[in-house]
Amino acid sequence: QVQLVESGGGVVQPGGSLRLSCSASGFSFSTSGMHWVRQAPGKGLEWVAVIRSDEGHKSYLDSVKGRFFVSRDNSKNTVFLEMTSLRAADSAVYYCAKDRGDSLEYWGLGILVTVSS
């Protein structure tokens, strides 16, 4: 069965950095695009970034461009989200999700990121 497990979250000060990881299993990771989606406490879902299977295409939410960077290691079935210059508004549960082209087919359990002094 498909499993997506996020890690690397925690509390960080404004202006700080954090690297999230998402470990995947149960499907062909190397041929799958992967997304990051976030959800601020009590709020709705917000798409953050996508990386295609061969890293040939990456796309970002405007508010994180130049601060967040998505990458992947197909040899380790892992996708990463490097987050820099963090702001309070970036505080959220971050989910990784498997792309199917027409939808986000499977989601991880999520990891909490809190930006606070």
Next chain:
Amino acid sequence: DIQMTQSPSTLSASVGDRVTITCRASQGISSWLAWYQQKPGKAPKLLISKASSLENGVPSSFSGRGSGTEFTLTISSLQPDDIATYYCQQSYSFPLTFGGGTKVEIK
């Protein structure tokens, strides 16, 4: 960016009722629309893709319709296990965008 507008934001209905959630896109997205169910403290779960294609294992009480700019998600007979927040999402163009969500409650 394509804006997705869901209505209502909250819906209260009785067990067995037929409920409908509407999602409108700010521009045409053909059938590139998905619906997700999110229960409290859980990750979203894909229910419907391509506007009307039910995912494996999703009860047939769920159905989706629409194309272009207007879409609906219908639960034909509301059950206690359907209590959740429902989101629409367009995959027509980046950035992917979600509707604001519809919280479904039992009256």
